[in-house]
Amino acid sequence: MAGDPSRIRAAQLMDSRLDAMSAYCETRRCLRRTILAMFDPPGxxxxxxxxxxxxxxDGREIVKQPASNPYRRRRTAPETGEGQGEPMGRESIRIACRYIANIQRELGHGVRPSVLAAALHGSTRRSVTEQGLELIDGHGAFSARSRPAVRNMIGTLEAIQAIDTGTGLVEPGPLFDIYLGGDR
Structure with missing residues (x-):
């Protein structure tokens, strides 16, 4: 079913939507004009x-640097150079989906979205360690990003149908395997 043309078209549509959102986040043009251009006829x-x-x-860019922890070892890092405050790219989606697949394989069930966000950020709070999420490959993959940015990633994953949180737990969504790249 992974090669089903309708699923491939749906994934391509989601990719184009993600590209449009990324372009909006990165533009230096008028934001209102950028949004309206998505819906207006060409010209x-x-x-x-x-x-x-x-x-x-006024041309200045304010960038907040993440707090560094010299004792924190990063297990999996996005290879695309994405950092804090940058939009979620395809490589980040794949890394997050790989971690979700690892959780599914190790635990046999999903976790709450807030717990997933904490684990992806590298937290060792009780809700993460009780389930052993800190031991699963991918824990802390997005430790360089801010906590709110990692929480927003969960919403992005749901919006592109990579995950489903309808049960209150993060479960693979309809397009999960496509974003994972068949590594499941």
Whole structure:
């Protein structure tokens, strides 16, 4: 079923949506204009809004550096150079899906979204260690990102149908195997 044309088209549609979201996050153009351009017919002219953060920026970029912990060893790192505050790319999706697959294989069930986010961030809080998630390959894969950014990743994974949290637990979604790349 992994080669089903309708599933492949759905994955391609999700990829194009992810690309559009990434472009929106990275643009230095007017944000309102960028959003409207996604829905307007080609060739429609729009003026800048003068209200959004990009229109009001004075050219300076404020970057928060993550706190470093010299005792924290990173087990799996995104190879694409994605960092804190950057959009979730295909490699990050694959890494997160691989960790979810490892959890499914080791535990036989899913975990709460907040626990998954904590484990991906590298937390060793009780809800993570009670289940042994810190021992599963992929724990701390996104420790360089902020906690809110990692929590937002869970929402992104659900939006692209890589995961399903309808039961209250993170379970593989309809397109999970496609994003995983068949490593399951």
């Amino acid at each position: 429609t002219r729009r003026d800048d809004c003068s209200n959004c953060s990009n229109c009001q920026a």
